[in-house]
Every structure is written in structure tokens, then in C-alpha cells.
Amino acid sequence: xxxxxxAAGKGTRLRPLTDEKPKGMVEVAGKPLLTHCFEQLNELGxxxxxxxxxxxKEVIIEHYGDKFEGTPITYAHQRDQNGLAHALLTVxxxxxxxxxxxxxxxxxxxxxxxVINRQxxxxxxxxFLVEEVPMDEASRYGVCDTNKYGEIxxxxxxPDDPPSNLVMTGFYTFTPAxxxxxxxxxxxxxxxxxxxxxxxxxxxxxxxxxxxxxxxxRIDVGYPDDRDEAEHRLTDGEPPAxxxxxxxxxxxxxxxxxxxTGK
Numbered sequence: 001x002x003x004x005x006x007a008a009g010k011g012t013r014l015r016p017l018t019d020e021k022p023k024g025m026v027e028v029a030g031k032p033l034l035t036h037c038f039e040q041l042n043e044l045g046x047x048x049x050x051x052x053x054x055x056x057k058e059v060i061i062e063h064y065g066d067k068f069e070g071t072p073i074t075y076a077h078q079r080d081q082n083g084l085a086h087a088l089l090t091v092x093x094x095x096x097x098x099x100x101x102x103x104x105x106x107x108x109x110x111x112x113x114x115v116i117n118r119q120x121x122x123x124x125x126x127x128f129l130v131e132e133v134p135m136d137e138a139s140r141y142g143v144c145d146t147n148k149y150g151e152i153x154x155x156x157x158x159p160d161d162p163p164s165n166l167v168m169t170g171f172y173t174f175t176p177a178x179x180x181x182x183x184x185x186x187x188x189x190x191x192x193x194x195x196x197x198x199x200x201x202x203x204x205x206x207x208x209x210x211x212x213x214x215x216x217x218r219i220d221v222g223y224p225d226d227r228d229e230a231e232h233r234l235t236d237g238e239p240p241a242x243x244x245x246x247x248x249x250x251x252x253x254x255x256x257x258x259x260x261t262g263k
Contacts, residue, residue: 001045001046001047001097001098001099001100001116001119001120001173002046002047002048002049002050002094002095002097002099002100003041003044003046003048003049003050003099003100003101003102004050004051004052004088004091004095004099004100004101004102005034005037005038005041005049005050005051005052005102005103005104006052006084006087006088006101006102006103006104007022007023007024007034007051007052007053007054007060007104007105008022008052008053008054008055008057008077008078008081008087009022009023009054009055009081009105010022010023010054010055010081011023011026011055011105013222013223014026014221014222014223014224014227017224017227020056021056021059022053022054022055022056022057022059022060023055023104023105023221024037024060024104024105025056025059025060025063026221026227028107028221028227028230028231028234029230029231029234029235032063033104033105033106033107033221034051034060034064034104035068036107037102037104037106038064038068038069038071039069040108040112041071041100041102042068042069042071044100044112044113044116046071046100047071047072048071048072048073048074048094049068049071049072049073049074050073050074050075050076050091050094050095050099051064051073051074051075051076051104052075052076052077052078052087052088052090052091053075053076053077053078054077054078054079054081055081057075057077060075061075074091074094076090076091076094077090078090082187082191082192082193083187083188083190083192083193083194083195084103084193084194084195085181085182085185085193085194085195085197085198086182086192086193088101088178088179088182088195088198089179089182089183092176092179092182095176095179096176097175097176098119098120098173098174098175098176099173099174099176100115100116100171100172100173101171101172101173101174102170102171102172103170103171103220105170105220105221105222106169106170106171106218106219106220106221107218107219107221107230107233107234108169108171108216108217108218109216109217109218109233110129110169110171110214110215110216110217110218111129111212111214111215111216112129112171114129114212114215115127115128115129115171115172115173115212116173118173118210118212119173123208123210124151124208124209124210125174125175125177125202125207125208125209126172126173126174126175126178126199126202126207126208126209126210127172127173127209127210127211127212128144128152128168128169128171128172128173128209128210128211128212129168129169129170129171129172129212129214130144130166130167130168130169130211130212130213130214131166131167131169131213131214131218132165132166132167132213132214133165133167134165135162135165137165138159138162138164138165138166138167139158139159139160139161139162140158141158141167141168142155142156142157142158142167142168142196143155143156143157143158143159143162143163143164143165143166143167144164144166144167144168144211145163145164145166146164146166146211150210150211151208151209151210151211152199152203152209152210152211153203154200154203155168155196155199155200155203156196157188157194157196157197166211166213168196169214169218170218170220177202177205177207178198178199178202181198181199181201181202181205182195182198184198184201185197185198185201217233219233
């Protein structure tokens with residue numbers, strides 16, 4: 001299985017850490033964010049890394065080259081950061097089977113393998129790692145509503161009245177059907193092509209999407225304080241001070257992975 005890692009964003013909220021480097025190269029516990037992502041994906045048995053780059057892409061390409069610990073890397077350039085659905089389309093030509101999508105600005109210590117195993121069962125067309133948050137915080141994120149079987153029946157971006165307290169975390173598996181949905185997405189009110197809109201199109205076309213509840217923790221490194229918190233958690237082993245969720249399709253600038261469900 002291949003993995004797509006989104007790493008095109010500017011990381012404006014992480015400045016000055018991103019003045020001279022892309023967000024994915026910001027170090028946490030002595031390693032760039034992308035190294036943390038790549039190491040976890042290697043542990044999951046990924047065959048190839050497809051990395052979407054944009055802002056200061058040469059820093060990433062020069063650092064990693066064409067392999068990471070033996071796993072081939074292919075780069076795709078998102079010239080304009082117009083949302084996560086837009087970013088995903090840059091790798092369409094490289095995907096012909098089920099794949100992982102991971103936002104490149106998250107630190108996970110969680111049950112990622114459960115998401116991949118569910119996809120490999122071929123019972124679902126997609127599977128997402130989701131996290132429970134306090135109900136009064138859910139409106140800040142991409143919220144999932146599920147049925148009694150644990151299947152996602154609706155994804156709502158930052159709703160005023162959240163249908164649940166389950167939010168997307170920025171780790172997904174898909175079939176190639178997601179690309180057709182991304183092509184059909186229209187710009188949102190923010191002028192971006194949102195991954196949540198593409199997911200809704202999949203749902204309304206009758207596709208099955210399973211929600212896998214997170215067992216562990218995740219920190220979306222959107223601000224310098226988040227970087228410090230993640231470093232503290234990794235080095236000292238203490239739980240994070242607050243729940244971190246990822247807005248997977250709304251990066252702080254349009255191509256970036258963080259907490260919408262990942263920008």
C-alpha cells in the first residue's frame with residue numbers, strides 16, 4: 001500500500017520556525033515532523049511514500065532524496081495551495097489501488113494500524129481515524145456523524161450545531177474513488193477545495209466509510225506551543241495537556257495539513 005503525505009503548506013502560524021523551512025521540516029524531539037510521519041508509515045509496511053510539496057519544497061527534497069530508510073519517495077508539486085482535495089489530486093496519476101493519506105504536521109502515538117487493517121478487509125471503501133473531543137469544542141473541527149454500525153454517514157466542516165463529538169484526525173485510507181470525488185468538488189466559501197466535501201460525495205454515492213476510534217493521542221503541530229507540547233510528550237512520556245485534533249482539509253494556508261481535518 002502506498003501512502004500520500006501532505007506537506008505543501010507554509011506553516012504561517014508556526015513562524016518564525018518556518019521562515020526558512022517548510023512546516024514539515026520543523027523539528028520535534030530532534031527530528032523533522034516528516035521524519036516522524038515517515039517512520040510510522042514504514043512501521044506500517046508502506047511500499048512507497050508520495051509526498052506533496054509546495055512551499056520551500058527544495059528543502060524537503062534535498063533532505064530526503066528519493067528514499068527514506070529504503071522506502072521509495074515520489075514527490076508531487078502543489079503549485080497553489082488551494083485545499084486538501086486539490087493537494088490530493090496532484091498524486092492521482094501515481095495511485096491505482098487503496099492508499100493511506102496522512103497529514104504531515106501531526107504527531108501520532110495511536111492505533112494507526114487499525115485503520116489500515118480495516119481497509120485491507122475490503123469491507124469499507126475508506127476508513128478514518130477519529131477522535132472524541134468535548135462537545136463544546138467539536139464545532140472547531142471536521143465532525144463525523146456515524147450510524148449504529150460505526151459507519152460515517154456525514155462529515156460537516158466546523159458546524160454551528162455538531163451532530164457528534166467525533167472529529168477527523170488527519171489519518172485516512174481510501175480507494176481511488178476519492179479522486180473522482182475530488183474532481184467534482186467546488187470551491188468552498190473560503191475558496192478552497194475541501195476534502196470534507198469530497199468525502200460527502202463518496203458517502204452520497206453509496207460508499208461505505210468506517211470510523212476507527214483513536215486509542216492513544218495525537219498533537220496537530222500548528223503553533224510553536226504545540227511543537228513544545230509534542231516534544232514534551234515524546235521525551236517525557238506525559239499525556240498532552242489538551243486534546244489536539246486535526247482539521248483535515250483546512251490548513252492554515254490552503255495547502256497545509258492541520259486541524260480541520262488537517263491543515
